[in-house]
Amino acid sequence: MARIIPIGPYHPLQEEPEFFQLHVEGERVVDLDITIGYNHRGIEKLAESKSWDQVIFLVERVCGICSTSHPMASVNAMEDLGNIEVPERALYIRSIICELERIHSHLLWVGLAGHFLGYNTVWMWAWRYREPVLDIFERITGNRQHYAMMKVGGVRQDIKDEDIPWIMRTVQDLVPIVDMFKGAFMDDPVLHARLKGVGVLTKKDIHDYGALGPTARASGVPIDVRRDEPYAAYDRVDWDVITREEGDVFAKAVVRILELYESIKIIKQCLRKMPKGEIDAKVKELPPGEGIGRAEAPRGEVYHYIRSDGANFPVRYKIRAPSYMNVPTNKTAVIGETISDATIILAAVDPCYCCTERVAVLDKRTDERIMNGQDLIRLSQEKTEKIRKKLWGAKSA
Amino acid sequence: MNLKLKALTKSPWVFHLSTGSCNNCDIEILDVLTPRFDVERFGILLVGSVRHADVLLVTGIVTRKASPRVKRLYEQAPKPCVVVAIGTCSLGQGIFKGSYNAPIPVDELIPVDIYIPGCPPKPEAIILGIVKLLNILKEKAKKK
Amino acid sequence: MKKEKAIQKLKEKFADKIVNWKDRSADRIYVDIRPNDIPEMSKYLFKDLKARFVTASGVDMPKAIEIIYHFSFDRGSLIISLRTTIAKPELEIESITPSIKGAEWIEREIWELLGVNFKNHPNLKRLLMAEDWPEGAYPLRRE
Numbered sequence: 001m002a003r004i005i006p007i008g009p010y011h012p013l014q015e016e017p018e019f020f021q022l023h024v025e026g027e028r029v030v031d032l033d034i035t036i037g038y039n040h041r042g043i044e045k046l047a048e049s050k051s052w053d054q055v056i057f058l059v060e061r062v063c064g065i066c067s068t069s070h071p072m073a074s075v076n077a078m079e080d081l082g083n084i085e086v087p088e089r090a091l092y093i094r095s096i097i098c099e100l101e102r103i104h105s106h107l108l109w110v111g112l113a114g115h116f117l118g119y120n121t122v123w124m125w126a127w128r129y130r131e132p133v134l135d136i137f138e139r140i141t142g143n144r145q146h147y148a149m150m151k152v153g154g155v156r157q158d159i160k161d162e163d164i165p166w167i168m169r170t171v172q173d174l175v176p177i178v179d180m181f182k183g184a185f186m187d188d189p190v191l192h193a194r195l196k197g198v199g200v201l202t203k204k205d206i207h208d209y210g211a212l213g214p215t216a217r218a219s220g221v222p223i224d225v226r227r228d229e230p231y232a233a234y235d236r237v238d239w240d241v242i243t244r245e246e247g248d249v250f251a252k253a254v255v256r257i258l259e260l261y262e263s264i265k266i267i268k269q270c271l272r273k274m275p276k277g278e279i280d281a282k283v284k285e286l287p288p289g290e291g292i293g294r295a296e297a298p299r300g301e302v303y304h305y306i307r308s309d310g311a312n313f314p315v316r317y318k319i320r321a322p323s324y325m326n327v328p329t330n331k332t333a334v335i336g337e338t339i340s341d342a343t344i345i346l347a348a349v350d351p352c353y354c355c356t357e358r359v360a361v362l363d364k365r366t367d368e369r370i371m372n373g374q375d376l377i378r379l380s381q382e383k384t385e386k387i388r389k390k391l392w393g394a395k396s397a
Numbered sequence: 398m399n400l401k402l403k404a405l406t407k408s409p410w411v412f413h414l415s416t417g418s419c420n421n422c423d424i425e426i427l428d429v430l431t432p433r434f435d436v437e438r439f440g441i442l443l444v445g446s447v448r449h450a451d452v453l454l455v456t457g458i459v460t461r462k463a464s465p466r467v468k469r470l471y472e473q474a475p476k477p478c479v480v481v482a483i484g485t486c487s488l489g490q491g492i493f494k495g496s497y498n499a500p501i502p503v504d505e506l507i508p509v510d511i512y513i514p515g516c517p518p519k520p521e522a523i524i525l526g527i528v529k530l531l532n533i534l535k536e537k538a539k540k541k
Numbered sequence: 542m543k544k545e546k547a548i549q550k551l552k553e554k555f556a557d558k559i560v561n562w563k564d565r566s567a568d569r570i571y572v573d574i575r576p577n578d579i580p581e582m583s584k585y586l587f588k589d590l591k592a593r594f595v596t597a598s599g600v601d602m603p604k605a606i607e608i609i610y611h612f613s614f615d616r617g618s619l620i621i622s623l624r625t626t627i628a629k630p631e632l633e634i635e636s637i638t639p640s641i642k643g644a645e646w647i648e649r650e651i652w653e654l655l656g657v658n659f660k661n662h663p664n665l666k667r668l669l670m671a672e673d674w675p676e677g678a679y680p681l682r683r684e
Contacts, residue, residue, distance in 0.1 A: 038462045038463055040460055041458060041496050042493075042497045042498040043493075045497060045681060049495070057492060061492060061516075063420065064418075064423075064517070065420065065421075065424065067419075080569070127427075143516075145421045146516055146517070210594045210595065210643030211643075223593070228613075228615045229618040290565075292569060292620055305609070315600070318596070320647075325596075328642075460671075461670070462671045498669075498671075498680075
């Protein structure tokens with residue numbers, strides 16, 4: 001049995017709460033502690049002192065990557081509350097923005113996964129091909145991230161006719177890129193050996209934890225707000241909900257990669273079908289009552305519950321992000337697995353990047369901190385290399 | 398001190414620290430390392446330990462849980478250490494000002510040398526900020 | 542299960558426990574019940590009707606704290622929200638985490654941000670707030 005040699009910087013007297021604490025016996029993870037709150041910014045309380053318009057800018061900043069999903073759920077909630085109808089053109093624009101976000105987010109994940117597995121070229125290429133998507137955002141909205149597109153009753157910016165051919169071309173040019181990633185993941189026997197059967201979640205696990213998004217769909221649970229409670233223009237275009245049955249890390253990666261094709265399909269149809277017309281219902285106020293709004297973020301369902309007493313600011317604003325339900329599934333997914341697989345399992349539910357950074361490994365018997373996140377990433381990369389050598393006897397790319 | 402500043406302007410090693418943020422600035426910082434922007438050609442290297450850092454890149458509003466970590470990491474960084482605050486949140490907490498979980502912003506906890514505003518600042522803005530910083534340091538080194 | 546059938550079964554099984562039933566729209570139902578009935582109705586929705594547990598939300602009111610437990614029937618596009626009011630100052634309710642694993646975090650959050658005690662919660666400790674956050678200070682309360 002190999003003894004773990006502590007490498008890399010570690011601070012035995014460090015007291016800060018790591019996001020993930022893995023307790024290990026030898027090579028096996030036997031327990032997992034999850035500590036959150038590092039990013040807790042008191043947004044629900046802040047929302048109570050913001051106007052309905054300002055709240056949308058606030059919730060956009062819950063997460064940088066799922067940036068538009070929260071405003072999407074937010075305006076859905078307000079439109080539920082006020083029974084507000086949104087002009088047709090605005091619905092299409094909403095879907096375009098949301099799907100562009102899904103593309104950039106999934107590409108970001110592919111890049112990170114590549115990094116954790118030791119495929120640094122995948123990382124560079126995935127993040128490089130995010131750039132044209134961010135360029136489209138900048139052209140339409142003025143910003144690469146935090147687009148401020150959603151408002152109650154419509155959208156804030158229109159898509160100019162003269163931009164549509166360029167957007168269509170840029171999105172279409174992503175198809176061969178996705179083909180490349182699909183080949184890199186799905187046809188690579190090293191990744192098959194590395195990721196199949198790793199970090200499995202069953203249908204029952206998904207139900208027990210209330211897990212969402214690609215995490216759920218990779219275990220054969222076909223939930224997707226875009227299909228279950230269609231918003232924006234999702235019921236006006238053709239697309240498929242992507243699922244897999246195995247529930248392992250490989251399946252989660254495949255679901256995200258195949259969803260990229262669906263997003264491209266949706267954007268192209270929206271650009272073609274989008275009618276001319278108003279983009280804003282010009283809502284002046286919201287009535288008293290309560291509203292629930294949902295959106296399918298790249299990570300799963302975003303859920304907003306709001307309460308109004310007719311005034312210009314919320315009485316209560318409840319936000320539930322998908323990672324809140326997905327991250328706890330790691331207690332089941334990672335226990336019993338090896339530490340070299342820990343990083344990729346934790347990353348498979350696509351939590352905040354910064355959170356996967358803050359990992360600590362403790363020896364179960366001594367409670368001594370023996371490794372940190374950087375060490376775990378290196379172990380993960382080394383395991384891929386070992387498998388590659390076994391299969392091909394070749395050097396890494 | 399003189400030699401250190403000189404070395405710093407040749408190949409600054411940067412350590413990235415989020416103090417409680419939406420991660421957008423953090424992603425844009427990483428983006429700066431990707432092929433399109435590629436700051437490694439300037440000699441800028443992201444390091445995994447604050448003990449090797451010349452420059453601290455800080456994002457976020459400083460939540461209560463993050464606060465002791467920020468202080469500790471700043472103390473562990475070898476001096477002189479230059480602190481760069483990136484993004485509106487690290488400038489004055491932005492839209493989160495007044496939150497019960499973030500009593501003070503970054504520059505009331507540790508000294509900040511340069512501020513790069515934006516939500517998030519574009520990679521070009523981050524690079525411009527760092528280049529300006531390196532020029533300031535070069536001037537300082539020359540004067541000594 | 543089709544949502545119409547699920548609604549019918551729910552109404553039948555808990556006929557004497559439902560204080561108020563509001564069909565706010567085709568896909569939004571709000572059901573008012575007493576705190577003591579929350580665990581049984583939640584468990585029935587979750588285990589028997591196979592609804593998905595979405596989240597729980599608490600609201601501070603002058604003499605009580607209201608908690609809403611949100612459940613989803615995904616295929617039928619329906620959110621059923623169970624609303625209950627817990628009187629101050631004895632803010633206590635039975636935890637649903639023993640039946641629904643996914644409720645663990647949100648009950649901890651409501652406990653620390655609003656001050657409701659969840660009896661028999663397997664892991665009732667702080668989730669979001671730092672160790673040095675003062676006891677008895679509940680950020681989401683209005684005072």
